[in-house]
Amino acid sequence: MTLARRKTVMTSRGPIETPVFMPVGTAATVKAVTVDELEAMQTQIILGNTYHLMLRPGHETIRKLGGLHQFMGWNKPILTDSGGFQVFSLAKLRKMSEEGVDFQSHIDGTRYLLTPEFANEIQWALGSDIIMVLDECPPYPVTETEARRAMELTIRWAQRTLIIHQKRLEEEALKNSSYKPLLFGIIQGSHFTHLRKECAERLLELHEKHVQKGGCGFSGFAIGGLAVGEPKEVLYEMAAAAAPFIPEKFPRYAMGLGQPEDLVELIGYGIDMFDCVIPTRNARNGELFTSLGDIQIKQAQYKEDSRPIDENCSCPVCKKYCRAYLRHLYLAKEILSSRFNSIHNLHYYATLTRNIRDVLEKKEGKEDSDQKENYYDEFRKSFYRNRTRSSDNNH
């Protein structure tokens, strides 16, 4: 049975309709794309990277300039990560302790101690609408002992975060501010299904206790530590293992994912939110997503191809420009190539998730559970049928 579902997540800056894909705006910009272009393709929410922004231009600078929304000219919701993942992948000379993670900036070598409290403070300074807890994301593969150690630390850090976040919410309320950022917990456990399950259950316990004492608790849960080098089957297995332990009422977020196929699969496991650099990074490498399979725009077969990237696409690039022009811009290393390819790929992701929401709305209307199942299953089959037709498309 499909667990795919249609939800609405409420934030201080308005609702987010899920399933949703969140373009990654690492350094206060979705690379090569303006916020006006993101709005034109009905982007609902973008992601900002705490690690990058704390180092440059600095979260205090952004706070002084009125917050990340004001700084980059984006009025809709922003989700910020905790910085933990980037500390592990980008920073130099890391040292883990109970307190937090000590690291050196990859830009200028400055030392920082990123604690759960500080990660939360930075995200408040940025004015994030969905704040993530600081977690420890182990590499792949890892021993069970190591996975458990990281998971236990992640849980203790989540507890510390709930306390500081609650304190800030109360301080903010005293100012009569309407700003009330949501806090999401993160489930770790590497490739061990029983650890994933345990982590989900223990975070929920924390949540319940916090709420019982009048606290905010978590407003959603992410599955972290995916797409770190594990095979696709393991990735799907871990998502499938964790998702059912997150109660229906919470939005579920698969961090750092993924390919279009990953979205279609994981939505089937009940995941609601996704973020990934794939559409923009692949765009800069000339890899374009289409409804009929993907295109490497540099290929010689497109030299005099006067067709748009995707005849079924309504993005402004497909409406105006042909493959031959886009191939030329790519080969000439023109900035316009990154611009156009990024717009097209982000539009592809926006359309894919909108189409899925439409299918799920039809599904929600049905009482009969067999019929519910059919809608998403039919969509999924047709999606795969088309996506593997790339040979037709390319000739």
Added chain:
Amino acid sequence: MTLARRKTVMTSRGPIETPVFMPVGTAATVKAVTVDELEAMQTQIILGNTYHLMLRPGHETIRKLGGLHQFMGWNKPILTDSGGFQVFSLAKLRKMSEEGVDFQSHIDGTRYLLTPEFANEIQWALGSDIIMVLDECPPYPVTETEARRAMELTIRWAQRTLIIHQKRLEEEALKNSSYKPLLFGIIQGSHFTHLRKECAERLLELHEKHVQKGGCGFSGFAIGGLAVGEPKEVLYEMAAAAAPFIPEKFPRYAMGLGQPEDLVELIGYGIDMFDCVIPTRNARNGELFTSLGDIQIKQAQYKEDSRPIDENCSCPVCKKYCRAYLRHLYLAKEILSSRFNSIHNLHYYATLTRNIRDVLEKKEGKEDSDQKENYYDEFRKSFYRNRTRSSDNNH
């Protein structure tokens, strides 16, 4: 007395109001900027580089795809250079002969023989609205003997170009086509005022003879070989030397120029058209033009500066973003930095020339020659007064 003037140049794709600045679209794109953005800032005409386009994607490819306008989605006039200047500055293993210039592509080493006839054919294939003759542009400094030799060759090539261009116009007319590209001659002569004068006079003679025999003649004249390393005084002296020998009725075009100050000076010498990579190249290097002097956006003083680049500017970047954000994008090497800076700088040039046209329209309305003089002179003085106020601006 100022020679500044307000003209209209008619092309197959509509009129161009001068004085005008033409953004450079080297490889079928004004770097980092879309044609929609160029239209939004009321760009009237852009320039395409024959040398770059013949090598990549190839003019025959562009012809097959419907011409340069169709290829890049730009409907207004395009002026193309002859490729000569780039052959001298970019190509490898050049060999000059009476026939043309033999060179190797800087991209893949392919050999080409660029003749006056071939340079004309390429520009026809691109569908250019203003076609330039092939000329020889000597480096600076050069001996008088060498300058004369290059000038004589340029004149013989201009004669050959008139013949082939006329032939193509007649062939095109037989097809009932409305496409009638203009042909511009180019005045060379390096830093020798008497050679500049002689070149202008002899090209005019060629023009008169061609027209008397029912030919098209030239529709305008460019002053070539400027801004090749000579001091500013020499540059202005050469433009001042050549311009008066181009009769009033012809548009005058200073190729490859320039700084905002160069435009203001040369318009005063009766020049109508300009093209230059300065606004876009400097933009990518973080150099921004403003009415109150120029800004190096990377400077620390802009770290928390919430003001727009230029409070007097109505461009979309100044309307929405602050200096601190633009500084951040530049330091983070974000593509958005090149985009925003290019739009602002091109908008600055578009506004400068539009303001000058407005001033000259007032001037044209006046009978009294003293008063005519005053309008442009007042504009010029106020322009310099403001542009040297950069210290006020930056603090």
